[in-house]
Amino acid sequence: MLHRILDACARALVLAVLMAALPASAAGPYPSQVIKLVVGFPPGGGGDLYGRLIAESLSKSLKTSVVVENKPGAGGNIAAADVAKSRPDGYTLLLAMSGNIAVAPVVRTDLSYKSPDDFELIGAAVEAPHGLFVGKNSRFKTAAEFFDYAKSNEVTVGSTSPGGAAHMGLEMLKLKTGADILYVPYRGSGPAITDLMGGQTEAFFATAPPLVGQVRNGALRLLALTGEERNPSLPDVPTFKELGIPVVVTQWYGLAAPKGTPKDVVDLLAQHLSKALADPKNIKVIRQDGAVEKDLPTDAFTQYVKQDIDGYRNNIAPEVIQSLSR
Structure with missing residues (x-):
């Protein structure tokens, strides 16, 4: 009797192991x-x-x-x-x-x-898309003005997450334009925008959607966006690509x-x-x-x-x- 019980348990254990090893499609409908x-x-x-x-x-x-x-x-x-x-x-x-x-x-x-x-x-x-943002009172009205100035003058640009996608996009801009950009790292957009509005930095490069509301209410100015073509929600904002800057990430x-x-x-x-x-x-x-x-x-x-x-x-x-x- 004990032998039969042990044999049944062993078989159940083997079956369980085999079922666990099966791919989802073989284990049943997904x-x-x-x-x-x-x-x-x-x-x-x-x-x-x-x-x-x-x-x-x-x-x-x-x-x-x-x-x-x-x-x-x-x-x-x-x-x-x-x-x-x-x-x-x-x-x-x-x-x-x-x-x-x-x-x-x-x-x-x-x-x-x-x-x-x-x-x-x-x-x-x-x-x-990532975007280059400045405060509403910034001297820079266009991306061309920004990069023309930055070719011979250091500009401080904030971005989040060192080594993140937005920061790497900013580094691409530096490489492709030769701009003298000093990267200022931030842990989040909140402190970065506070410093931007307060004049501690001159621009902010970040993923655009969380900041679009502040652009629409006039608190921020969006100079240009990454991407292959203009954004359907922001048709008046040029891409870096159309400005001759090949940064589309x-x-x-x-x-x-x-x-x-x-x-x-x-x-x-x-x-x-x-x-x-x-x-x-x-x-x-x-x-x-x-x-x-x-x-x-x-x-x-x-x-x-x-x-x-x-x-x-x-x-x-x-x-x-x-x-x-x-």
């Missing part, structure tokens, strides 16, 4: 449980808005709960590291972004993950899963993400402050990320990258 979307920002901060928008849309479309888990720190790298080592079953996803997927591999040598190699890239979702967001997540699961998630990005209600939310929807599923997203990584690696002064590498 999704069959709650999906976790890990976001590298605190609630209400940075790309948390886009993460929650995506989670809500996927919940409705997939008919299963997609919950946001905020895991801020290290510019989103902590969240990326957590997802990279998660089980590749489609139930743990990452709000991927330019900072932790494209910039970090270039400027950090201590990452516990490899990008994009440790991820299945599901799709791009949102693209937000943006802050983008998308979805990623751990490497090894079954292809059918990745493809299903990509299809539902594309569906969410085509929803007029979501487009309105995304565009309200200067971001745009960017629907690049799977392979197209992977190619885009690789090009973005190369763009940072090849368009930032080597001494800057060396100073940030650790």
